[in-house]
Amino acid sequence: xxxxxxSPLSLVVHEGDTVTLNCSYExxxxxxxxxxxxxxxxxxxxxxxxxxxxxxxxxxLSSILDKKELFSILNITxxxxxxxxxxxxxxxxxYGKLTFGQGTILTVHP
Amino acid sequence: DAGxxxxxxxxxxxxxxxxxxxxxxxxxxxxxxxxxxxxxxxPQFIFQYYEEEERQRGNFPDRFSGHxxxxxxxxxxxxxxxxxxxxLYLCASSPRGVPDTQYFGPGTRLTVL
Numbered sequence: 727x728x729x730x731x732x733s734p735l736s737l738v739v740h741e742g743d744t745v746t747l748n749c750s751y752e753x754x755x756x757x758x759x760x761x762x763x764x765x766x767x768x769x770x771x772x773x774x775x776x777x778x779x780x781x782x783x784x785x786x787l788s789s790i791l792d793k794k795e796l797f798s799i800l801n802i803t804x805x806x807x808x809x810x811x812x813x814x815x816x817x818x819x820x821y822g823k824l825t826f827g828q829g830t831i832l833t834v835h836p
Numbered sequence: 837d838a839g840x841x842x843x844x845x846x847x848x849x850x851x852x853x854x855x856x857x858x859x860x861x862x863x864x865x866x867x868x869x870x871x872x873x874x875x876x877x878x879p880q881f882i883f884q885y886y887e888e889e890e891r892q893r894g895n896f897p898d899r900f901s902g903h904x905x906x907x908x909x910x911x912x913x914x915x916x917x918x919x920x921x922x923x924l925y926l927c928a929s930s931p932r933g934v935p936d937t938q939y940f941g942p943g944t945r946l947t948v949l
Contacts, residue, residue, distance in 0.1 A: 730878075758936045767924065768840075768942045769879070814878055822867060822935025823892050824928075826878030 728753045732827035747800040749815035758818040765811045840941035857912040861929030868910040871926040922948045
């Protein structure tokens, strides 16, 4: 059975801190690793990674995939209170099924 | 450009009833996937529709069924509702050829009493 595990499950930091969120996966017919941010309802797309070792960046967020170790990390630098959310990681197959982890709850205090 | 839309926003039903949830994909997308998200958990894959057919299905009972229309919109039907069906139901759409590139709608919050 496909499995995605995220750690830590929750994290409390202060504005300006840097955080690293972890995601390990075991997904049959794996094609992609996706990161989403979920604040109220709709998970918002952040990154999709398909190649190992290539970092993707968007502003203060960056992510990288290690297909040998079946692992991905999401980094957020200079955190802001608006970064407070649940961050979801998902393994995607070539047929389009996404298997999600439980999520990491990030709380950023002023 | 409208994103993925879902209706209704909230729904309250009683055990044993049936419910239909609706989803309109993002413009240019032809594949629709449905997920169930229980409180404090990540979304769980229910099924995916492409070309008006169910292409894949997760570990959900036959009480969960769906449909995709020629305009790519989709419905999720749940029969004989159980208390455990209370959850946020998310719809995601993806463009042709990349079914794992999924953009989510705001979801429908279903409460079963």
